[in-house]
Amino acid sequence: xxxxxxxxxxxxxxxxxxxxxxxxxxxxxxxxxxxxxxxxxxxxxxxxxxxxxxxxxxxxxxxxxxxxxxxxxxxxxxxxxxxxxxxxxxxxxxxxxxxxxxxxxxxxxxxxxxxxxxxxxxxxxxxxxxxxxxxxxxxxxxxxxxxxxxxxxxxxxxxxxxxxxxxxxxxxxxxxxxxxxxxxxxxxxxxxxxxxxxxxxxxxxxxxxxxxxxxxxxxxxxxxxxxxxxxxxxxxxxxxxxxxxxxxxxxxxxxxxxxxxxxxxxxxxxxxxxxxxxxxxxxxxxxxxxxxxxxxxxxxxxxxxxxxxxxxxxxxxxxxxxxxxxxxxxxxxxxxxxxxxxxxxxxxxxxxxxxxxxxxxxxxxxxxxxxxxxxxxxxxxxxxxxxxxxxxxxxxxxxxxxxxxxxxxxxxxxxxxxxxxxxxxxxxxxxxxxxxxxxxxxxxxxxxxxxxxxxxxxxxxxxxxxxxxxxxxxxxxxx
Amino acid sequence: xxxxxxxxxxxxxxxxxxxxxxxxxxxxxxxxxxxxxxxxxxxxxxxxxxxxxxxxxxxxxxxxxxxxxxxxxxxxxxxxxxxxxxxxxxxxxxxxxxxxxxxxxxxxxxxxxxxxxxxxxxxxxxxxxxxxxxxxxxxxxxxxxxxxxxxxxxxxxxxxxxxxxxxxxxxxxxxxxxxxxxxxxxxxxxxxxxxxxxxxxxxxxxxxxxxxxxxxxxxxxxxxxxxxxxxxxxxxxxxxxxxxxxxxxxxxxxxxxxxxxxxxxxxxxxxxxxxxxxxxxxxxxxxxxxxxxxxxxxxxxxxxxxxxxxxxxxxxxxxxxxxxxxxxxxxxxxxxxxxxxxxxxxxxxxxxxxxxxxxxxxxxxxxxxxxxxxxxxxxxxxxxxxxxxxxxxxxxxxxxxxxxxxxxxxxxxxxxxxxxxxxxxxxxxxxxxxxxxxxxxxxxxxxxxxxxxxxxxxxxxxxxxxxxxxxxxxxxxxx
Numbered sequence: 026x027x028x029x030x031x032x033x034x035x036x037x038x039x040x041x042x043x044x045x046x047x048x049x050x051x052x053x054x055x056x057x058x059x060x061x062x063x064x065x066x067x068x069x070x071x072x073x074x075x076x077x078x079x080x081x082x083x084x085x086x087x088x089x090x091x092x093x094x095x096x097x098x099x100x101x102x103x104x105x106x107x108x109x110x111x112x113x114x115x116x117x118x119x120x121x122x123x124x125x126x127x128x129x130x131x132x133x134x135x136x137x138x139x140x141x142x143x144x145x146x147x148x149x150x151x152x153x154x155x156x157x158x159x160x161x162x163x164x165x166x167x168x169x170x171x172x173x174x175x176x177x178x179x180x181x182x183x184x185x186x187x188x189x190x191x192x193x194x195x196x197x198x199x200x201x202x203x204x205x206x207x208x209x210x211x212x213x214x215x216x217x218x219x220x221x222x223x224x225x226x227x228x229x230x231x232x233x234x235x236x237x238x239x240x241x242x243x244x245x246x247x248x249x250x251x252x253x254x255x256x257x258x259x260x261x262x263x264x265x266x267x268x269x270x271x272x273x274x275x276x277x278x279x280x281x282x283x284x285x286x287x288x289x290x291x292x293x294x295x296x297x298x299x300x301x302x303x304x305x306x307x308x309x310x311x312x313x314x315x316x317x318x319x320x321x322x323x324x325x326x327x328x329x330x331x332x333x334x335x336x337x338x339x340x341x342x343x344x345x346x347x348x349x350x351x352x353x354x355x356x357x358x359x360x361x362x363x364x365x366x367x368x369x370x371x372x373x374x375x376x377x378x379x380x381x382x383x384x385x386x387x388x389x390x391x392x393x394x395x396x397x398x399x400x401x402x403x404x405x406x407x408x409x410x411x412x413x414x415x416x417x418x419x420x421x422x423x424x425x426x427x428x429x430x431x432x433x434x435x436x437x438x439x440x441x442x443x444x445x446x447x448x449x450x451x452x453x454x455x456x457x458x459x460x461x462x463x464x465x466x467x468x469x470x471x472x473x474x475x476x477x478x479x480x481x482x483x484x485x486x487x488x489x490x491x492x493x494x495x496x497x498x499x500x501x502x503x504x
Numbered sequence: 505x506x507x508x509x510x511x512x513x514x515x516x517x518x519x520x521x522x523x524x525x526x527x528x529x530x531x532x533x534x535x536x537x538x539x540x541x542x543x544x545x546x547x548x549x550x551x552x553x554x555x556x557x558x559x560x561x562x563x564x565x566x567x568x569x570x571x572x573x574x575x576x577x578x579x580x581x582x583x584x585x586x587x588x589x590x591x592x593x594x595x596x597x598x599x600x601x602x603x604x605x606x607x608x609x610x611x612x613x614x615x616x617x618x619x620x621x622x623x624x625x626x627x628x629x630x631x632x633x634x635x636x637x638x639x640x641x642x643x644x645x646x647x648x649x650x651x652x653x654x655x656x657x658x659x660x661x662x663x664x665x666x667x668x669x670x671x672x673x674x675x676x677x678x679x680x681x682x683x684x685x686x687x688x689x690x691x692x693x694x695x696x697x698x699x700x701x702x703x704x705x706x707x708x709x710x711x712x713x714x715x716x717x718x719x720x721x722x723x724x725x726x727x728x729x730x731x732x733x734x735x736x737x738x739x740x741x742x743x744x745x746x747x748x749x750x751x752x753x754x755x756x757x758x759x760x761x762x763x764x765x766x767x768x769x770x771x772x773x774x775x776x777x778x779x780x781x782x783x784x785x786x787x788x789x790x791x792x793x794x795x796x797x798x799x800x801x802x803x804x805x806x807x808x809x810x811x812x813x814x815x816x817x818x819x820x821x822x823x824x825x826x827x828x829x830x831x832x833x834x835x836x837x838x839x840x841x842x843x844x845x846x847x848x849x850x851x852x853x854x855x856x857x858x859x860x861x862x863x864x865x866x867x868x869x870x871x872x873x874x875x876x877x878x879x880x881x882x883x884x885x886x887x888x889x890x891x892x893x894x895x896x897x898x899x900x901x902x903x904x905x906x907x908x909x910x911x912x913x914x915x916x917x918x919x920x921x922x923x924x925x926x927x928x929x930x931x932x933x934x935x936x937x938x939x940x941x942x943x944x945x946x947x948x949x950x951x952x953x954x955x956x957x958x959x960x961x962x963x964x965x966x967x968x969x970x971x972x973x974x975x976x977x978x979x980x981x982x983x
Contacts, residue, residue: 056625056628056629058574058575058621058624058625059579059582059621059624060575060577060578060579060612060621063575063576063577064575065572065573065574065575065625066572066573067572068570068571068572068640071570071571071572071573072570072571074573075571091547091550091551092547092550092551092554093544093545093546093547093550094544094545094550094553094663095537095544096537096539096542096543096544096661097542097614097645097647097661098539098542098661099539100538100539103538116604116605117604118603118604119600119602119603119604119612120600120601120602120603121598121599121600121601121614122599122600122601122602123598123599123601123611124597124598124599124649124660125595125596125597125598125649126595127649132602133539133598135576135600135614142537142538142539145537145538146535146537146544149535150535155835161547165645166576166644166645168576170603170604170606181603182575182576182577184573356634
């Protein structure tokens with residue numbers, strides 16, 4: 026039964042897209058809904074999101090941010106106040122045109138992002154420099170009309186957080202943008218175990234209405250990049266559009282400087298792709314719903330004693346702050362349960378059987394390496410904590426090694442095209458800064474600039490036009 | 505300055521509605537948005553909601569419930585599958601008719617409640633009796649078109665949680681309905697310090713599509729009842745509409761029994777009304793964003809030492825798990841700060857001045873009674889915890905005394921009408937069970953049945969028709 030279960034899954038190495046969809050649905054992370062583009066996040070997937078929320082909320086609150094809630098809807102005329110903004114988002118908006126039996130005079134957009142409605146409120150609230158900075162975040166649902174559905178990665182409705190801050194001077198706003206970028210990097214690398222590169226976007230890839238967008242980009246096992254979060258320097262664009270001004274201490278009325286930034290449930294898609302293997306998911310311990318699953322092994326009359334001990338060990342581990350589940354169902358064999366919890370990506374399995382009752386031991390099995398570690402009950406909490414840390418570290422290292430092995434430099438467009446064709450991955454190449462060269466690369470390879478490197482290009486020449494390079498840029502195909 | 509600040513607020517006793525709106529806005533709990541019926545929950549109000557969420561999530565998780573997320577939208581045809589359900593909700597639905605440049609063939613409702621979309625998904629997921637029970641909850645936004653806006657109490661968009669469970673037999677579903685009712689009562693009475701009566705609704709007041717609705721009802725200071733939460737026994741109505749069936753252990757295919765239940769941000773409106781006074785809010789300690797505000801009192805050169813000590817005491821209190829804020833702004837006087845934090849309802853104020861530095865003492869002031877308690881620094885954490893518990897208890901007792909003083913019994917319709925006219929409050933009266941008598945009472949008094957008492961009516965006669973009473977019912981005007 027166990028064997029059969031495992032072989033039912035498409036191999037990651039054979040058909041990555043099909044493997045991804047199967048894992049998401051079989052592990053009960055998410056499911057398709059009857060609404061085009063809208064998904065359901067099932068309890069197991071949602072617990073991962075709750076753990077990400079906790080991890081990010083902690084970091085945001087430590088840095089002085091507070092949560093709030095703004096309306097789901099945005100009047101059409103508000104979206105239009107910032108010219109770039111409406112151009113960028115209008116094609117993807119879901120429109121409410123009727124409420125009860127009332128036909129609306131002005132259509133309401135279901136928020137595709139909340140700069141416009143938040144900007145309007147900020148203009149009402151801010152009077153003096155003493156009211157600044159404003160550091161507000163909101164967790165909410167977002168709707169952007171999509172033609173295709175990719176669970177967690179691209180859906181019409183998704184969940185995210187969006188921070189919206191106001192500052193007295195530009196320098197302070199830019200500090201905030203970079204502070205958040207660093208918080209995101211810390212979250213994604215240390216809790217989700219996904220290595221990222223960070224940097225500024227090229228003008229063509231920035232947020233509609235921003236001065237500059239900074240992004241986190243991770244490399245997926247199919248060699249494509251996944252944008253994992255963005256932090257925008259909005260300059261005074263939205264402050265001018267919404268009249269957000271304040272009386273400064275020098276007696277002058279000034280426009281505030283604003284930022285916005287967000288990460289979404291897309292992160293869950295990233296961690297599935299990066300860490301999973303042919304047997305299923307591997308969830309990084311720090312955000313795993315269950316860090317340890319205890320599978321009691323029993324036949325006939327030993328059942329009661331083994332199950333009792335399993336629950337005793339669970340309580341012992343829980344006291345050390347470890348999240349534990351006991352799978353004591355009697356309609357499944359231990360072998361079936363091993364496969365099931367491997368599929369669902371629990372980082373550690375604890376096996377306990379009749380012989381262990383006599384010896385006072387149990388066996389811990391790592392999901393990532395399948396290494397088995399026999400341990401005494403007394404040493405169990407410490408040994409488990411150590412192994413969870415080790416799994417967390419190993420997942421990150423493995424992903425980082427892959428990323429490094431798949432990050433190449435190229436100064437020749439021919440070579441660049443070959444790499445994209447045959448190997449994909451990140452390519453760090455010199456770029457003159459013109460949109461036409463960027464477009465040419467995209468047209469010939471579908472690769473785009475994921476972000477700009479901080480490294481200086483020196484005397485290097487643009488990949489396409491051969492003019493002096495202004496940047497070294499990370500290129501890749503992307504999700 | 506402090507005096508002026510206080511007198512700016514309308515007195516609760518003079519104009520309750522105006523007082524309510526002023527408090528909500530001045531304490532920065534919430535604000536109106538430019539969208540009709542939609543409010544903004546500001547950080548201070550949202551923190552109360554986060555604390556309510558934590559308190560309820562803990563109770564729900566302890567009883568085996570898990571969180572998930574379902575789509576914001578519901579196809580029109582889904583709403584229509586349960587006849588009573590669509591009749592009840594369609595008049596209040598906001599409709600999405602366009603996505604991007606695509607006109608939808610079928611309109612999408614912005615969820616007014618999620619039975620229909622969740623029912624559809626449950627039908628896909630449930631196969632066997634082993635899949636039951638399903639105990640899923642979701643925290644989300646809800647839209648129901650409203651003509652008037654009352655911040656927190658009645659808005660087009662609001663936040664809530666909605667539980668949706670499936671069971672094998674009706675008895676188990678009913679146990680769940682009552683288990684949740686008890687969890688809500690425990691939350692509202694012990695954390696929000698609002699006393700409630702609980703019981704079954706009359707058929708005319710039940711949820712559209714339910715067999716039975718159970719509710720929590722609290723009495724507001726204007727003598728009107730506020731429904732604080734509902735728990736519905738849906739029978740097999742939605743299971744039949746959405747084909748949610750399972751193979752039972754006896755080999756037969758059966759419809760599941762379902763429940764749903766919810767509380768919303770309306771609870772925040774309840775606690776503002778119940779606990780506030782002429783000086784502003786009083787937030788029950790268990791859910792207060794700040795349980796203690798420390799106001800350092802300083803003039804000239806003492807400033808640094810007093811502020812340093814204030815932060816030291818803050819850390820001392822935080823180590824005991826107490827939520828503390830230090831207000832060390834130097835642009836406001838201590839008197840102004842006292843008024844400000846009274847307005848914002850912080851349960852305890854800690855005053856520390858230069859003389860206290862020498863004596864090693866500080867003064868705690870209760871928000872509810874204004875009682876002052878001098879305490880040594882050493883005793884501060886324990887004394888503070890005791891006082892917080894005492895404030896929590898006193899708020900509940902005060903509200904309960906009010907509720908009891910305003911709950912009357914009446915067996916005469918004339919007397920009933922006088923009470924509603926002159927005193928309002930709850931009236932426990934015998935009722936024959938007919939909708940016509942219920943309607944008659946409503947037509948003459950605007951009072952409705954808030955819930956049925958479990959007490960037997962004995963030989964009592966219906967208030968209106970004089971026939972034998974089937975129930976004793978709690979009547980009141982309501983929000």
